[in-house]
Amino acid sequence: MTLIEIFEESISVLRTNKMRTALSTLGIIIGIGSVITLMTLGQASQQSVRSRIQSLGANLLTVRPGSSQQGFLFGGQGSNTTLRYEDALAIQNSQRVNTIDSVAAEYSSRTQISSDKGNTNASVAGIAGNYFELRNITLSVGSEITEEHNQITAKTAVLGPEISTELFGEGVNPVGETININGQAFSVIGVTKSKGGNLDDMIFVPLQTAQKILFGVSHVSTVYVGAKSEDGMEAARNQLGYLLLERHRKTSPEEADFSIFSQEDLLETASEVTATFTALLTGIAAISLIVGGIGIMNIMLVTVTERTTEIGLRKALGAKRKTIITQFLMESVVLTISGGIIGVSLGLIASHFLTKRFSLPSIISWESVGLAVIVSSVIGIVFGLYPAYKASKLQPIEALRYE
Known part of the structure; x- marks a missing residue:
């Protein structure tokens, strides 16, 4: 057969x-x-x-407190309260760090949010510096959080599109409306365009307001640093690392109480x-x-x-x-x-x-x-x-x- x-x-x-x-x-x-x-x-x-990671930009460095995973240049064992807003300002103003062009800081935590039309539990990010620029966030309506808002600890908020819909309904412009964050009244000044992921579900407020009024903390969760060029990423990471080691009174990278990530690290x-x-x-x-x-x-x-x-x-x-x-x-x-x-x-x-x-x-x-x-x-x-x-x-x- x-x-x-x-x-x-x-x-x-x-x-x-x-x-x-x-x-x-x-x-x-x-x-x-x-x-x-x-x-x-x-x-x-x-x-x-x-x-999503690539959308943040190839020149972005992320500094976080505490322990890091193996494979990053700087990183050691420490608590999650070792980074301060002053570290971000020092990076921005240092003459030794000449490979960067913008810096931003963030402190984020989840808390109860309410409006006249609804309530939810959401992540609130206190931000300072060029945060929206570094994270490629643009607004669909309204205005951004500014340095002036930080200086006067203003109770202003920018909503992600998902949280805006949840609090005020589909297609409603919430600019000028009031929301309550952790029992404090905040005026909505803008809504971001959709980026996908958790950024659409966040509320952005001035960093000083988040630290002093909402959460009573003095540290930050993350510092974002924009390098001048993709080719200068390694030099920027080195300069950042040694500046922060000096500020935190550490003598070697092995003792670092912070971690520096590039987009490549996050992708990997x-x-x-x-x-x-x-x-x-x-x-x-x-x-x-x-x-x-x-x-x-x-x-x-x-x-x-x-x-x-x-x-x-x-x-x-x-x-x-x-x-x-x-x-x-x-x-x-x-x-x-x-x-x-x-x-x-x-x-x-x-x-x-x-x-x-x-x-x-x-x-x-x-x-x-x-x-x-x-x-x-x-x-x-x-x-x-x-x-x-x-x-x-x-x-x-x-x-x-x-x-």
Whole structure:
């Protein structure tokens, strides 16, 4: 028999018991569909995080207090209160740091927010310096927080678009309205354009107001520094680091109580986290493929038993062991590839729905599609090999006597 004839016969055999065939492929369908969905979502999440970080600008350095992860130039063990607004001012005014052109500081914390039309719990960021410029935030209406607002500890606020909608309703201009932040009345002076992520859900107030009136703190959460050029990033990081070491009375980078991140560092960390998470979930989903493969093997063993007489008759008429093995392997591979194709289709549909649901970029992972087809074939061969071998070992006389 030719391969085409064997293939056609395999299709015919599988069609004779459609329910068994469908149940046999169910494990493969679930496994392949899960792997496709998780790999696609992982890549979409990675792309989303990468786009958001890159949107902040290639020349941005981020300084944070406390311990850092391995791989950054400066970073040691410390509390999260080691950075002060005075550090940002020192960076801005230092003659030694000549590779930067703008600085901003932020202190953020979650608290209760209310208006006449609603209330919620949201993140409030006290800001100073060129914050909106460095973070590429623009306004859809109103005006920004200024240095004058900081000097007089003004109770003014700029809302993200999501929090604006939550407090005042869709399409309402809240400029001039009053909101209560932690029991204090603030006048809304602007609304930012949507950037995606948590920035759309934040409220921005003057840093001095946040520190002295709202939260009673003297430290900042983050200092943002804009380098003059992308080529000067490393020099800027060095100058920043040694200036802050001197201000914090530390003698070496190993003693630093702050961390300096570049956009490259953040991209690398985000990529590692999403890749690890995706690999973990994909590995868990892949277990169902093994379960599906075992199910295929069980069904094929049952099939061999049911068709013992047929196998004996074929061998008595001169069928070779190779032909018997090929026949049963073909049936196993057809089962798994059919399940793989259905699983790929369902996985792509689920991925499309979930990426839209969570506002992620729509990505088709063709690598995972190709891998799924290959894996389906391999599962069919591996788990179909033993039943095929068992069928080929049957003796014609014993097989013909089997009832």
